[in-house]
Amino acid sequence: MSGRLKVFLGMAAGVGKTYRMLQEGQAEAETGRDVVIGYLESHGRAETVAQAAGLEVVPRRRVDHRGALLEEMDVAAIVARAPELCLIDELAHSNPPGLEHAKRYEDVADVLAAGIDVYSTVNVQHLESLNDQVAELTTTRVRETVPDEVLGDADELVLIDLTPEALIERLRAGKVYPAERIESALNNFFKVEHLSALREVALRQVAEEVEARRVVGPGPPQRRDEERLFATAAPAAIGERLLALVEPTPASQRVVRRAWRSAQRLGTDLDLLWVQPPRELDDGEAAQLEALRRLAVVLGAHLLVEQGDDLVATVRRVARERGTTYVLIGEPSHRTALQRLLRPSLPSRLLAALPGIDVRIVADRTRREGAEPDAGASPPRGEGGAR
Numbered sequence: 340m341s342g343r344l345k346v347f348l349g350m351a352a353g354v355g356k357t358y359r360m361l362q363e364g365q366a367e368a369e370t371g372r373d374v375v376i377g378y379l380e381s382h383g384r385a386e387t388v389a390q391a392a393g394l395e396v397v398p399r400r401r402v403d404h405r406g407a408l409l410e411e412m413d414v415a416a417i418v419a420r421a422p423e424l425c426l427i428d429e430l431a432h433s434n435p436p437g438l439e440h441a442k443r444y445e446d447v448a449d450v451l452a453a454g455i456d457v458y459s460t461v462n463v464q465h466l467e468s469l470n471d472q473v474a475e476l477t478t479t480r481v482r483e484t485v486p487d488e489v490l491g492d493a494d495e496l497v498l499i500d501l502t503p504e505a506l507i508e509r510l511r512a513g514k515v516y517p518a519e520r521i522e523s524a525l526n527n528f529f530k531v532e533h534l535s536a537l538r539e540v541a542l543r544q545v546a547e548e549v550e551a552r553r554v555v556g557p558g559p560p561q562r563r564d565e566e567r568l569f570a571t572a573a574p575a576a577i578g579e580r581l582l583a584l585v586e587p588t589p590a591s592q593r594v595v596r597r598a599w600r601s602a603q604r605l606g607t608d609l610d611l612l613w614v615q616p617p618r619e620l621d622d623g624e625a626a627q628l629e630a631l632r633r634l635a636v637v638l639g640a641h642l643l644v645e646q647g648d649d650l651v652a653t654v655r656r657v658a659r660e661r662g663t664t665y666v667l668i669g670e671p672s673h674r675t676a677l678q679r680l681l682r683p684s685l686p687s688r689l690l691a692a693l694p695g696i697d698v699r700i701v702a703d704r705t706r707r708e709g710a711e712p713d714a715g716a717s718p719p720r721g722e723g724g725a726r
Contacts (some may be wrong), residue, residue: 342451343494346430347460348545350537351528353515354501356460357381357428361390364426364458368394377425377450377457378412378443384514394426404435411438414446418453425450426458431465431485444489461485463541467637468600471593476536479528486637487603490548498545503534547604579607582663583640583701584654586613587620587627590669590703592634597701598667599638609640610661614653617646650685655692665697 345363347356357380368374376396381387397420400413411434417425427450432443440446447457464473467484474480490496501509509515510529583598585591595611602609611631620628628644635642647653658666671684683691689698 340454342454342456344447344451344492345456345458345495345497346490346493347458347497347499348490348541349460349462349499350501350541351462351464351506351534352382353506353509354499356462356499358384358387358390359497359499360426360428360458360460361387361394364394364424365390367424373423375417375420375422375425377417377427378429379426380428382515383517386514395422397425402435402437404437409435411435412443412446414439414449417450417455421453422455424456424458428460430459430461430489431483433483442485444485461490463537463544466490466544467634468596468603469540469544471596472540473537476540477528477533484637486639487599488639490544496545496548498541500538500542503531503538506534507531579605579664580610580662581605581607581665581667582610582612582654582658582661583667584613584669585611585631585642587624587631589627589630591627591631593703594667594669594701595631595634595638595640599640601665601667601699602640609638610657610663611635611640611642612654612657613642613644614650615644615646617648651688651692654689658693658696663696665699666693667699667701669701670703671700 347360349356361376361379364374364376374394376391376394378399379387379391379396381391397413397417399410400416402409402411412427427443427447430444430447434441434443434446440449447459450457463469464477464481465483465485466487468487470481470484506515507525507529510521510524513521515521516524581598581602583594585594598611599609613628613631632642634640643657645653645657654666657663666689668685668689671686686698686700
């Protein structure tokens with residue numbers, strides 16, 4: 340029988356996710372459960388270290404990475420120890436090359452498969468589908484991400500909420516980062532406006548998870564526990580299916596993430612379509628296509644590659660075959676007055692070719708007037724999936 344996963348979600352570092360995880364782990368131990376710490380990242384915070392006192396710690400494994408010895412979680416040792424509950428910090432952590440898995444959430448899956456319950460922590464900005472939105476809100480690109488389905492599959496989700504002002508007070512008091520990092524943090528990520536935006540995203544994310552887990556129809560909820568969220572998913576919206584047009588360019592990843600969020604709100608599937616021109620891919624295109632494949636796998640979308648020299652005709656055929664009700668495209672590139680006169684825009688051609696299907700343009704929000712550029716993002720090319 341698989342273990343149960345409880346995730347403590349926060350808007351940013353320092354809100355108290357790890358402390359709360361340890362606090363609840365201690366409470367479980369006091370009731371007689373066998374509780375161990377599989378991995379703890381205290382960041383030198385005295386309060387966190389004190390909260391871990393008395394709990395058994397599974398020794399970490401040492402890994403040689405580019406001449407440096409790193410200490411990583413020892414999944415095999417945890418499974419062999421076979422506790423009832425294991426506390427594992429930082430769900431989105433990336434493992435160094437050479438380990439069994441590339442990401443810690445995959446390690447956690449192994450622990451759960453062994454029948455061990457897991458408590459873990461993650462910040463909302465690490466969710467893959469929110470990567471572009473967080474970059475737009477904070478001007479910082481988060482490199483370590485976790486698939487949204489990991490959060491969706493958790494048996495319980497706990498929001499650790501703190502006002503931006505209270506978090507900044509904790510930062511100034513040295514309870515988040517060492518003294519030498521405080522000013523830099525205050526001048527960059529830990530601005531009130533950034534934290535307020537992230538808090539809103541975290542609250543909305545939890546609200547959407549609660550909505551997705553509501554019990555539909557009569558009968559007892561599945562996997563019900565007192566004070567736990569219901570895990571029965573709502574049925575998919577009747578007849579809805581999304582199709583996002585992409586190209587092998589960095590800009591298309593933004594379209595994919597936004598389209599996936601829309602599909603999740605509708606409770607339906609997402610198809611990705613690249614209409615490949617009748618020619619060989621260059622090395623850059625091949626690399627970007629592979630990146631799109633990886634992103635599709637992470638998000639659970641379906642990537643379709645169809646060869647053809649008539650984009651609209653191919654989209655029309657695929658939309659009919661897939662039962663598409665929404666088509667999403669990136670922002671069209673700038674066109675001169677002569678170009679607009681000689682040939683209708685792609686959105687216009689799609690609307691004419693797809694009667695009864697909604698066509699939506701996914702805007703690049705970093706281009707809004709007054710918006711700060713995303714230093715970690717690649718500039719858009721072409722129409723981000725639109726020709």
